[in-house]
Amino acid sequence: MFSAPRHIRRTAPLVRPVRLTLIAGTAVLGATLTACSGASASGSDKGAAGVAPAHDTKISVNLQGTRATPGKPVKVTLGAGKLKAVTVSAAEGDALTGRISADGRTWTSDRPAAPGTTYGVEAKDTEGGSDKARFTTAGADKVNKLTLAPGKNTTVGIAQPLSIVFDNPVKDRAAVEKALKVSTSNNTEGSWGWLQDYSGRDRVDWRPKEYWKSGTKVTLDADLNGIDSGPSGGWFVRDYRTTFTIGTNQVVKVDLDRHRLALKRDGKTVMDVPMSAGTPGGEKASWRGTAVLMAKEGTINMRSETVGLGDAYDKMVDSSMRLTWSGMYAHAAPWNAAYFGVANHSSGCVGMSDVNAGALYQQVRVGDPFEITGADAKGTVAEGNGYGAWNVAWFDWQAKSALK
Numbered sequence: 001m002f003s004a005p006r007h008i009r010r011t012a013p014l015v016r017p018v019r020l021t022l023i024a025g026t027a028v029l030g031a032t033l034t035a036c037s038g039a040s041a042s043g044s045d046k047g048a049a050g051v052a053p054a055h056d057t058k059i060s061v062n063l064q065g066t067r068a069t070p071g072k073p074v075k076v077t078l079g080a081g082k083l084k085a086v087t088v089s090a091a092e093g094d095a096l097t098g099r100i101s102a103d104g105r106t107w108t109s110d111r112p113a114a115p116g117t118t119y120g121v122e123a124k125d126t127e128g129g130s131d132k133a134r135f136t137t138a139g140a141d142k143v144n145k146l147t148l149a150p151g152k153n154t155t156v157g158i159a160q161p162l163s164i165v166f167d168n169p170v171k172d173r174a175a176v177e178k179a180l181k182v183s184t185s186n187n188t189e190g191s192w193g194w195l196q197d198y199s200g201r202d203r204v205d206w207r208p209k210e211y212w213k214s215g216t217k218v219t220l221d222a223d224l225n226g227i228d229s230g231p232s233g234g235w236f237v238r239d240y241r242t243t244f245t246i247g248t249n250q251v252v253k254v255d256l257d258r259h260r261l262a263l264k265r266d267g268k269t270v271m272d273v274p275m276s277a278g279t280p281g282g283e284k285a286s287w288r289g290t291a292v293l294m295a296k297e298g299t300i301n302m303r304s305e306t307v308g309l310g311d312a313y314d315k316m317v318d319s320s321m322r323l324t325w326s327g328m329y330a331h332a333a334p335w336n337a338a339y340f341g342v343a344n345h346s347s348g349c350v351g352m353s354d355v356n357a358g359a360l361y362q363q364v365r366v367g368d369p370f371e372i373t374g375a376d377a378k379g380t381v382a383e384g385n386g387y388g389a390w391n392v393a394w395f396d397w398q399a400k401s402a403l404k
Contacts, residue, residue, distance in 0.1 A: 059123050063113060063135045070115035070137040070235065071228045074098070076107040076123055083107055084124045091118040093225070114226035115140040115235045142234030144168045148220070148242050150367065155247040158213075159292045160367025161387050162206040162220055162242075170202045171230025173402035179224050182206050185217040193392070193400030195384050198325035207389045207397065211369065212246040214266075219243045247365055252293075252330075254350055256286060256374025259341045261330070261350060263363060270363070273356040274341025276333070278348035280376035286348055288377035291323040292387035293368045296361060302329075319357035323350075323370055324386040330370065332357035344376045 058079040063072065074096060076086050082104030088096040096119070098109040104126070113119060116139035124130045149163045150156045162182065170176055177192050190208040197203040206220075220243075224236035253262045256277050263271035278286035297320040318332040333351025340353065350370075352360065369390065372381075381388040389397060398404055 059131065059133075061121055061133050061135065063119075063137070066136045067138040068113065068135045070117075070140070071112045071226055073112055074109040074119065074121070076121060078105050078123070078125060081129075082126045084126045086124075087120075087122045089120050089122075090114070091120075093117065111223065112226040113137050115237060140235035140237055142168070142232075143237050144170070144229045144234040145236075146222075146224075146240065148222075148240060150242070150244050152242045153244065155245045155365065157293065157365050157367030157369065158211040158246055158249055158251075159290065159369035159387070159390060160212070160244075160246075161292075161389055162218070163203065163387065164205070164222070165197050165199070165201055165203045166229070166233075167201070168229065168233045170204075170233055172228060172233075173204075175227055176224065176229060176236075177204065177402045179222060179227055180204070180206070181221045181223065183219045183221075185215075186213060188212065188216060188218075191398045191401050192403075193383075193389060193397045194402060195389075195400065197384050198382075198386070203384065205383075205387070205389050209394050211249075214246055214249045216246040217243070218246070247367070250364065250368045252360070252364065252368060252370040254286075254330075254370055254372040254374075256288065256344060256372065256376040258374075259339075259344065261352065261356075261360070263360060271356075271360060273352055273360075275350050275352045275356075276336050276339035276342070276346055277344040277350050277372075277376065278328075278346050278378075280344055280378075283378065284347050285376060285378035286344070286346075286350065286372065287324065287326075287328055287379060287381045287385075288372045288374065289380035289388065290390035291328065291370045291372060291381045292390070293364055293366050293370065294322045294324075294386050295366060296321055296364070297329075302327075318354065319361040321361060321364065322386075324381060324388075326385050330357070330360065 060077045062075040063069070074088050083100050086098060086100070086107040088098065088109060093114070096109040096111055098107050100107050115137050118134065118136040121133040122130065145167045147165045150160055173194055180192065182190065188208050190206050192204050192206050194202070194204050220241065222240035225239045227236045229236065249266050251264045253264060254277065259275060261273055261275045262269050278284050299316060299318050300320045302317045303314045320329050320331040322329055328348055330350040332354045333346060333349070334354050336346055336351045337353065339345040380391050383389050383392055
């Protein structure tokens with residue numbers, strides 16, 4: 001005897017969202033893609049419950065954990081499929097930009113990860129999968145800092161270089177120089193050159209091939225955050241930026257033989273006055289070559305022992321214009337009036353009357369070149385003694401770049 005058949009009710013399987021996890025630095029990009037549509041006239045649909053197959057993709061990040069090695073680019077690799085977008089943001093600071101490879105499988109940051117920084121990684125693929133990862137780089141054992149010249153938003157003379165003095169030694173000069181980007185409003189040709197500052201510290205200057213053109217706007221972007229300067233130097237932990245404008249075309253001509261000083265503006269002489277420079281034949285002689293006006297210091301106390309000349313003088317000096325770190329100035333020197341236009345008879349500086357020194361002081365600006373010529377000199381201004389780069393031939397200056 002046959003029993004009546006039982007009616008069996010079938011239900012669609014329960015679909016649970018895929019849980020996204022990150023294990024040991026590997027993020028799972030998972031997405032459950034669903035299709036919602038009414039049945040067709042024939043009663044058929046997409047799958048038993050209208051659900052498309054789940055998409056499950058894995059990524060890996062090269063930097064992981066809480067003490068990841070800084071100084072390396074961040075690299076995100078997709079196990080299968082193609083990346084659509086990757087964002088790497090810092091808890092403090094700018095996000096890292098980067099590029100997806102031609103095959104769509106990897107994304108690499110343009111810049112290295114900085115020390116002591118927490119980064120969040122968010123990746124999306126072309127199939128709608130996404131996930132997030134997080135890592136923190138180890139802190140810097142030693143930090144390198146720098147001093148920039150000229151100052152931000154200043155107007156300077158046509159001989160002013162970009163000059164960077166580092167607190168600690170820079171062994172990996174190529175890596176540092178690659179991070180220093182100079183842009184100008186008129187595509188000025190120039191080059192970085194490494195030298196030793198008068199203080200003994202490492203320094204790098206960027207000077208044009210020739211004097212700047214008046215009106216040129218200059219920007220330096222020093223993208224140093226995350227760069228290791230090398231053994232005993234330490235890490236850079238921030239970026240730097242400065243902008244400045246080139247002012248009027250002015251050149252100060254100092255003729256040691258004729259004992260005259262002239263200020264030329266746009267090629268025309270606007271001052272021509274008598275002066276007395278350093279006594280020739282010893283350490284009191286002046287330097288020759290091109291010195292760049294470093295600072296207008298006004299009235300200052302000058303003492304001979306600070307420049308190795310014993311107790312020869314201790315004076316308050318007006319209209320003081322610094323030309324070198326070693327102590328060469330142009331300034332008022334009324335006590336030396338008998339020698340103006342006649343002989344060089346100072347302790348190394350270029351001295352003028354109060355009136356003439358005051359007039360020059362009012363018209364010159366930091367960055368103006370003082371071109372010093374004549375036989376009564378003790379040598380040429382060194383490249384690190386102030387801004388002496390103009391005394392180096394252009395070919396030789398280019399050779400001082402770490403990237404040449």
